[in-house]
C-alpha cells in the first residue's frame with residue numbers, strides 16, 4: 001500500500017460492569033464515543049541503512065511528540081528508540097505488529113521507512129493551554145505541553161492510540177487491509193490487546209481496546225494469562241507464540257454489538273478533579289478479599305443489576321424501532337421526565353437497575369475507602385436525575401471524581417438546562433456522543449495534511 005491512508009478508532013465509556021469486568025465471570029457494557037484517535041500512514045519511504053526498519057510516529061499536537069524506533073528481524077523485532085524519547089504504547093505496537101507480520105528486509109528494500117501521524121480529537125484532553133488549528137480541513141487542538149503532562153479526561157486515549165496505530169502499521173504489510181478493515185478486525189483487536197497490556201504493565205480488563213476495535217459492545221474479558229504467559233518480546237519463540245495466540249487460540253471472550261437505544265443519547269460530564277484508577281482497583285480488591293463471602297454477594301447483586309440494565313437498554317432499542325403509539329408514549333415520558341415515567345416498565349426497569357448499581361457502589365465506597373461513588377457525586381447524580389429528558393445517570397468506569405455519564409432523550413440540551421445552575425458548576429459537558437462503530441478507514445486522508 002503506497003498511498004496516503006487514514007484510520008480512526010473511538011474513545012470509550014464503561015456504563016456497566018466497572019470492577020466486575022476485571023473477572024472473566026462478568027459482562028460489561030462499553031460504549032464507543034464520537035471522540036476518535038486518528039492515524040495517517042504515509043507512502044513508503046526509504047532509510048539509508050538497509051539492515052533495519054525505522055518507524056516514525058509523530059503526534060504533533062503535543063510538545064516533543066515524535067518517536068523514532070528502529071527494528072529488524074535479526075534482533076527479534078525488539079524496537080530500539082533512536083529519538084531519545086520513549087512511548088511505551090507506540091513501542092509495544094511496533095514490537096507486536098512486526099513480530100506478527102514478520103516483514104523481511106529483502107521484500108522491503110527501499111521501503112523500510114514507515115511514517116505515521118497521530119491526531120486526537122479534543123475531548124480526550126483538557127483544552128487549557130491549547131490552540132485550535134486546521135490541518136487542511138480537519139481541526140485539532142495543539143498543546144504547549146508533552147503528552148504525559150496534559151490532563152486526560154479518561155476516554156481511553158491509550159487504547160485508541162494502540163488500536164489505530166496497529167491498524168495503520170499493519171496496512172504497510174497487508175495490501176488489502178485499508179479497504180478491508182472489517183476482515184482484519186479480529187487480528188487488529190487481538191494484537192492491540194497484547195500491545196496495550198504489555199505497555200500498561202498491568203492487566204486491565206481490555207474493555208477500552210474492545211471498544212476502540214469494535215465500537216459499542218457488551219464485553220466479557222479474556223483470561224489474563226493468555227497475555228501474561230507470552231514469552232518476552234525478542235525471545236526466539238515470541239513470534240510463533242504470538243501468531244498462535246492471535247490466530248488460533250480461543251480467547252473465550254464476549255464481544256457483542258450493544259448500542260444505546262435509538263432515540264436516546266449519551267452525555268458525558270467531565271468533573272474538574274480526577275481519580276486514579278489503579279489505586280481504586282487496589283482498594284476494591286483488598287475490600288473484596290477481606291469481606292468474603294458478603295463481597296461476593298454484593299458482586300452477584302451488581303452483576304444481576306448490570307444485566308438488567310443492559311437488557312433494559314436493548315429492550316428500549318427494540319421498542320424505539322417499532323415506532324408504534326406505545327413506543328412514542330414511552331419516549332415522550334422520558335423526554336418530560338415526570339410522573340408518567342412510573343407507568344412504563346421499560347423505564348422503571350432501567351432506573352431500578354441503576355439504583356441498585358449505585359447502591360452497591362456506595363456500599364463498596366463506604367466499606368473499602370475507594371471513592372467510587374463518593375457523596376459529592378451522589379448529590380450531583382441525584383440532581384442530574386431530575387433534569388428534563390434524563391432517563392438515568394451514573395458514574396462510568398472506575399467512578400470517582402472523573403466524570404458522570406447521563407443517558408437522555410434525543411433533543412434535550414443538558415448544557416443549556418444546567419448553564420446557570422450552581423449545582424452543576426464543576427461539570428463540563430464534553431462534546432461527545434455515542435458513535436458505535438469501531439476502528440475504520442477514513443475517506444479523506446488528505447484532510448489531515450498540513451495546508
Ligand SMILES: Nc1ncnc2c1ncn2[C@@H]1O[C@H](COP(=O)(O)OP(=O)(O)OP(=O)(O)O)[C@@H](O)[C@H]1O
Nearest residue numbers: 059087118120147148152154155156157158159161
Ligand atoms: N495522541 C497521543 N499521542 C501519543 N501518545 C499518546 C496519545 N494519546 C495517548 N497517548 C499515550 O497514552 C498515555 C495515556 O494513557 P492512559 O492509559 O494513562 O490514559 P487514557 O487511556 O487516556 O485514560 P483512561 O485509561 O483513564 O481512559 C500517554 O501518556 C501516552 O503515552
Ligand SMILES: C[C@@](O)(CCOP(=O)(O)O)CC(=O)O
Nearest residue numbers: 018019021204205206397398
Ligand atoms: C475499574 C475498571 O473495571 C474500569 C476502569 O474504567 P475507566 O478507565 O475508569 O473508564 C478497570 C478495567 O476494567 O480495566
